[in-house]
Amino acid sequence: MAELTASPVTSRRWRKPPLIRNPWLRWGLLIGALIYLAVAISSVPVDDARIARGLERGGRMISSFLRPDFASRWYDIQIGVLESLTMTVVSTVAGVLLSVPVGLGAARNLVSAPIYLACRSIITISRTFQEVVIAIVFVVMFGFGPLAGVCTLAFATIGFMAKLLAEDIEEIDPAPLEAIRATGAGWLKTVTYAVMPQVSARLVGLSVYRFDINLRESAIVGIVGAGGIGSTLQTTFNRYDYDVAAAILLIIIVLVMTTELVSGHIRRRLQ
Amino acid sequence: MPVTVVNNTKVWQRYDTATRMKIWLGWIIGTAITLLCWQLISNNTRWEFVADASQQLSAFLQRMFPPDWAYAEQLWKPLWDTITIATLGTLLAMSIALPLSFVAARNTTPHPILRYVALLIIVISRSVNSLIWALILVAITGPGVLAGILAIALRSIGFIGKLAYESIEETSYEPIEAITATGANRLQVLDYAYLPQVLPSFAGISIFRWDINIREATVLGLVGAGGIGLNLNASVDLLRWDRVGMIFILIFALVLISETLSARVRKAII
Numbered sequence: 065m066a067e068l069t070a071s072p073v074t075s076r077r078w079r080k081p082p083l084i085r086n087p088w089l090r091w092g093l094l095i096g097a098l099i100y101l102a103v104a105i106s107s108v109p110v111d112d113a114r115i116a117r118g119l120e121r122g123g124r125m126i127s128s129f130l131r132p133d134f135a136s137r138w139y140d141i142q143i144g145v146l147e148s149l150t151m152t153v154v155s156t157v158a159g160v161l162l163s164v165p166v167g168l169g170a171a172r173n174l175v176s177a178p179i180y181l182a183c184r185s186i187i188t189i190s191r192t193f194q195e196v197v198i199a200i201v202f203v204v205m206f207g208f209g210p211l212a213g214v215c216t217l218a219f220a221t222i223g224f225m226a227k228l229l230a231e232d233i234e235e236i237d238p239a240p241l242e243a244i245r246a247t248g249a250g251w252l253k254t255v256t257y258a259v260m261p262q263v264s265a266r267l268v269g270l271s272v273y274r275f276d277i278n279l280r281e282s283a284i285v286g287i288v289g290a291g292g293i294g295s296t297l298q299t300t301f302n303r304y305d306y307d308v309a310a311a312i313l314l315i316i317i318v319l320v321m322t323t324e325l326v327s328g329h330i331r332r333r334l335q
Numbered sequence: 336m337p338v339t340v341v342n343n344t345k346v347w348q349r350y351d352t353a354t355r356m357k358i359w360l361g362w363i364i365g366t367a368i369t370l371l372c373w374q375l376i377s378n379n380t381r382w383e384f385v386a387d388a389s390q391q392l393s394a395f396l397q398r399m400f401p402p403d404w405a406y407a408e409q410l411w412k413p414l415w416d417t418i419t420i421a422t423l424g425t426l427l428a429m430s431i432a433l434p435l436s437f438v439a440a441r442n443t444t445p446h447p448i449l450r451y452v453a454l455l456i457i458v459i460s461r462s463v464n465s466l467i468w469a470l471i472l473v474a475i476t477g478p479g480v481l482a483g484i485l486a487i488a489l490r491s492i493g494f495i496g497k498l499a500y501e502s503i504e505e506t507s508y509e510p511i512e513a514i515t516a517t518g519a520n521r522l523q524v525l526d527y528a529y530l531p532q533v534l535p536s537f538a539g540i541s542i543f544r545w546d547i548n549i550r551e552a553t554v555l556g557l558v559g560a561g562g563i564g565l566n567l568n569a570s571v572d573l574l575r576w577d578r579v580g581m582i583f584i585l586i587f588a589l590v591l592i593s594e595t596l597s598a599r600v601r602k603a604i605i
Contacts, residue, residue, distance in 0.1 A: 080531065101426075104419045108484065114477040122475040147379065150372035157369045192590045196466065196554040197583070200571060205391050207384030210376045284466045287557060291379070298558070301470050313463065320462040 125306045132314055133307035137300070141308075144293035145315055147210050148282040151292055155214045156278050159221025160271045166222055167229030168255060173241075174233065183226065190223025195281045199290040210291030217278045217285070224277070228270055229263065236262045269334050272327040279323055283316050395576060402580035410566060410585055416480050417562035417589070420555065421548035424487025429541050432492050436499035436537075443503055443529065453496075460493030465551045469560035478559035486560055487548050494544050495537075502536040503529065539601045546597035553586045 084090040134141070169175050169183035190198075195216055202212035202219075236259060244258040286294025293312060300309040337351040350358065437443045439453035469486035476482045506529060514528040556564020563582060570578040 080527065100422075104423055107415065107419060108423070108480045110481055111477060111479070115475075115481075118475040118477055125471070125474065146375070150375045153369055153372040154376060157365075188591075189587075192550070192587050192594075193583075194550050194554045196557060197567070197586065200567075200579075201395070204395050205388045207381055209380050209384075211380040211385060214376055280462070280464055284464050287466065291376075297467065298470065301474060304474075306474075313467070316467075317459060317462040321458060324462075 128306040129310040129313075131307060132310035133305075134311045137296075137305075137308050137311075140296050141293070141312055141315065144286070144296040144312070145319070148279070148286075148292040148294075149319075151210050151213045151217060151282045152275060152279045155217030155282075156221060156271065156275045158214070159218040159274070159278075160225060160267075162218065163222045163225035163229060164267075167226035167233065168259070170226055170230035171233035173236075173238075174251075174255070174259070183230075187223045187227050187230075190219055191227065195220050195285055196288055199285040199288045203289050208289040208291075213282060213285045213290035213292055216290055217281060220281070221274050221278065224274055225267075225270055229267060232263045232266055233259055265334050269331045272330050276320070276323050276327050280320055398576040399580035399583075401577070402584060403575070403577040404581065406578045406581045407585065410563065410582065413556075413563040413566050414585060414589065416483075417552045417564075418549065420480055420483040420487055420552040420560075420562050421545060421593075424484045424552070425491055425541060425545040425548050427484065427488035428491035428495055428544070429537075431488070432495035432499060433537065435492065435496045436503055437525070437529075439496060439500040440503035442506070443525070453500075457493045457496045457500075460489055460491075461497060462493075463490065465490035465548075466554065466558060469555045469558050473559045478561070480561035483552060483555045483560035483562055486555060487552060490551070491544050491548060494547075495540055498540045499533070499537050502540075503533055506532045535604050539604050542597045542600050542604075546593050549593040550590050553589070 082090060084093065166183050166186055169179045170187055172180060175183075198219055199212060199216040202215045206212045206215065240258040240262070241254065244254050249257065282292045282294075283297070284292075284294045286292040286296070287298050289295065293316065297309060297312050300306075300312065338345050338347055340346070348355075435453050435456065438445065438449050439457060441450070444450040444453070465486050468489045469482055472482040472485050472489075476485065510532065511524060511528040514524050519527065552562050552564075554564045554567075556562045556566070557568045559565070563586065567579065567582050570576075570582060
């Protein structure tokens with residue numbers, strides 16, 4: 065026993081392995097990050113006097129959040145919320161329907177190169193631009209109103225759904241594909257009987273998930289005039305009607321939470 | 336799988352009659368709801384404005400191209416601001432979300448009541464879009480980059496926190512039991528058993544959110560919260576579509592680069 069404790073344990077003290085193994089990369093990243101942080105933080109203008117004034121307003125805002133005013137603009141709120149909901153339903157349905165052909169076209173194992181590239185570029189454009197940016201373009205095309213919002217959300221849905229669908233299709237079991245092809249089935253029949261049965265459960269799950277996202281986004285596209293509750297919300301902020309804004313925010317939070325619970329339930333049952 | 340015999344041949348069908356009826360009923364109800372919603376939207380749309388949409392689009396594209404290349408010189412600072420908003424906002428959110436997720440995870444929470452408070456914070460943060468957070472913050476801090484950073488942080492806390500606490504709840508129990516058996520205290524167990532399991536996924540989640548935040552930060556300027564969205568808003572108001580085109584090109588490049596970067600880093604971590 066004495067020999068064991070006498071062995072130089074202290075010199076071989078164990079240390080936790082670091083997150084990044086290569087020491088050059090680790091220290092380089094750390095120093096680079098620190099320099100970036102210093103530059104970035106110093107480039108942020110902070111107006112102390114404005115914030116001091118703002119804090120007082122923030123206090124007022126919090127106190128009005130504690131007593132939300134549903135009544136005085138109930139008509140506007142009702143219309144805005146209803147519009148957001150209908151926009152969500154229509155855009156999700158339209159987006160999902162359109163995303164199936166785009167998703168099939170973006171799967172490398174199903175189509176030829178030109179179609180693949182075309183569908184991939186639709187997906188890239190849709191995913192790169194934030195919904196509000198796309199909404200600006202649709203408002204220019206269709207004028208102010210919920211139709212621009214529906215098109216925006218449907219377009220964003222296509223990018224989201226088609227990308228995940230295509231990744232799913234590229235990973236399907238190739239055996240049924242070959243079996244159906246061997247019967248002499250054409251492209252459409254191959255897709256119906258070999259591809260869709262393998263991905264349809266996930267397609268439904270993703271659609272429900274996207275419904276959630278669309279509801280959340282439908283609350284903001286109104287800021288650029290594309291319908292929904294967003295424009296009402298912005299107006300209340302511009303008028304300093306924080307108690308009405310609080311009411312709208314509470315409605316949005318409750319709606320989002322409810323759909324999230326329902327969609328989570330549906331998705332769990334599908335798995 | 337029901338089989339019926341028609342004219343002495345077996346006819347195979349996937350579902351029996353009752354199930355098929357239910358499926359049809361589901362489709363009919365779904366279609367009816369969608370059509371009803373569509374009618375509401377159609378009523379609120381001025382179709383005479385939609386009729387000339389293709390002319391509007393072609394006029395829009397004509398005025399957007401060629402983009403105003405010279406305007407790019409004024410855009411480097413807003414572009415830097417956009418990246419700053421996303422990065423500092425994500426870092427701020429990470430520093431709050433990490434402790435929060437340990438409180439919110441069932442297996443590490445100090446107290447069940449605290450756990451519900453943490454879950455409530457996560458849910459509220461997630462339900463409100465970063466653009467709406469920006470609306471609120473612009474009223475408090477005044478317009479500018481700071482409001483944008485805080486808006487991004489407030490939205491990201493919920494996102495990072497939710498995914499992080501889920502990954503904490505999925506940690507394997509063996510290392511934790513082993514470290515506990517050595518007589519380590521709670522903090523040491525956290526440091527030596529939980530963190531090594533959680534940190535890689537936490538880093539992955541945060542980088543994923545950073546890449547989303549870059550995209551979100553490009554529009555925060557529309558409500559006055561700094562970044563390239565300020566220029567976008569001004570150019571749209573002035574109907575300077577050639578400048579809008581230039582901004583679109585820069586946003587496109589920025590988002591593509593950040594997405595590639597984030598995908599690379601995540602692949603290296605996981």
